[in-house]
Amino acid sequence: MKRKRKEYIVALLFILPSLLGIMFFYIVPYIISFIKSLYASNTFVGFNNYIDLLNNDIFLLALKNTAVFTIIAIPLLMVVSFLIALFLNSFNSISSFFRSSLLIPVVVPVASLICVWQLLFDDYGAVNGLLNSLGLNAVEFFNSEYSMVMIVLIYVWKYCGFCVVLFTAGLANVPQSLYESAKLDGANSFKLITQITIPMITPTTFFVFLMEIIYSFKVFREVFALFGDYPNKNVYFLQNFINNNYYNLNYPRLSSASVILSVFIILLLLAFFIFERKHSVTD
Amino acid sequence: MKIIKPVIKYILLFLIVAVFIFPVVYMIACSFMPQNQVSEMLNFTADKYREINLIPKKVTFEQYYQVFFRRPEYLLKFWNSVIMTVPTVIGQVTISSLAAFAFAKLKFPGRDKLFFVYIILLVLPLQVTLVPNYIVLDSLNLLNSFLAIILPGTFSAFGICLLRQSIIYISDASIEAARIDGAGYFKIFTKIILPQIKSGLITLTLLCFIDNWNVIEQPLIYFDDRGMYPLSIALSDISSTDFGIIFACGVMFMIPPLLIFTYGHKDIDLPFVNADKS
DSSP: HHHHEEEHHHHHHHHHHHHHHHHIIIIIIHHHHHHHTEETTTTEEETHHHHHHOHHHHHHHHHHHHHHHHHHHHHHHHHHHHHHHHHHSSEEEEEEEEHHHHHHHHHHHGGHHHHHHHHHHHHTSHHHHHHTOOOOOOOOTTTSSSHHHHHHHHHHHHHHHHHHHHHHHHHEEEEEEHHHHHHTTTTOHHHHHHIHHHTTTTTHHHHHHHHHHHGGGHHHHHHHHHSSSSSTTTTTOHHHHHHHHTTTOHHHHHHHHHHHHHHHHHHHHHHHHHHHHHHHHOO | THHHHHHHHHHHHHHHHHHHHHHHHHHHHTTTSSSSHHHHHHHHTSSSOOOOOSSSSSSOOOHHHIIIIIIIHHHHHHHHHHHHHHHHHHHHHHHHHHHHHHHHOOOOTHHHHHHHHHHHHHHHHHHHHHHHHHHHHTTTOOSSHHHHHHHHHHOOOHHHHHHHHHHHSSSSSHHHHHHHHHHHHHHHIIIHHHHHHHHHHHHHHHHHHHHTTOOOHHHHHHHOOOOOOOHHHHHHHHHTOOOGHHHHHHHHHHHHHHHHHHHHHGGGGGHHHHOOOO
């Protein structure tokens, strides 16, 4: 009994610095900002700010673009990195040079590569040159719906290597005996992957998914670096909307926009939790 | 037939690797090009398709000379980046390892609920936390100071979640044995836990450094003085004006994270391997 109490106090001491910081910089301000979202110039207006926001065309555009990006980019990154991980796993041994080179894109700062992206994706850039020599029409990456394609490509390129490393770590933990016994039962390699690999690495998949969500919001940095404050309407994300509203310090609008964005993410997480649970029950 | 398959596999492997490292190699190659070659390359008004040119017409250190001796403002911005990043990384690694130990190995009421709150905070994007942060920093008069970036960054939940994963797989037996020998909790933490999570600490240092090194949103919002902006913002501004030094600046900016990476790349996946052995 005495030891339990001592452990409780010690634990509290270890957590205290972090807890104070989190309270002070995140939780309390978060509550304040939620309360502010219910007011307009010091009068209580309930959810009016939210209704205004949902009638704001620019906000809706930003919300739509963010949703489109999330729905396309996250599964795409997941599939691509899983396939590369499977591919790397098929080698008996692989030099650490290859593994390290996969992580280079995460390590290299966003701002360093702007010029390279411009050279590649400009109207007369290398990609269009390639399309041209293949006899295809040139694409305006900086000023059409292809802007989204470009941002998705950059996102996948940047974080793919990191996800591959996470996946290969997960694959290394699947016991080989499972594969061997399934092979004796006559399972082909496609069945091995769908029936053994994918269910066995669910915890990894979940972690990758979490990281992908976190990183998908950081893609704003690329958008900002390539387009500045006001990108074209195809890549105007919620982060642009929030950032631009700082310049006029519209607190009610800012706070309600961030509450909506948080709800969006928490729903996404919940959806994945439910999906994961269902998936693991059937297996 | 038996030889062809591995050959194809290796060609594919090299292609994948080439895609990943190409932009970096390109940057470095361009940084040794003379100015007229760079401005010709970046002249987006010429109506002809650009070629990818990796070989400088003449290898020159002109761009680096300009950055280091002629344009001190970029070195100042570089220094701004250092001031914002290094204290944040040190703070976050210290505070996270303490808290992660408690979450992983000590029992106290409400532990799992509290940890769930941390996970939610972890997933919320920067733009959401920026608003609340701004309100607090404003009332503390910390806007327009580097502390406005350092303090909230220090208390990010990311480090705690990452390190908890590494600590949780340290065996309880070694901790119990140390306790029987009369070691206090703090001694257990420094003598048993810290040495065993070295790879986790390196991974966190690297990821946290990269994250803060790339900071863009907070300085834009918190600082009025453009002189305080870090190099990450300055680099996106110069892309259209300063052809002569842009690649050298970019290379200079990627050197610190690459150095940490070369030191720690062998450790980077270890915490995740442990994490799934349950």
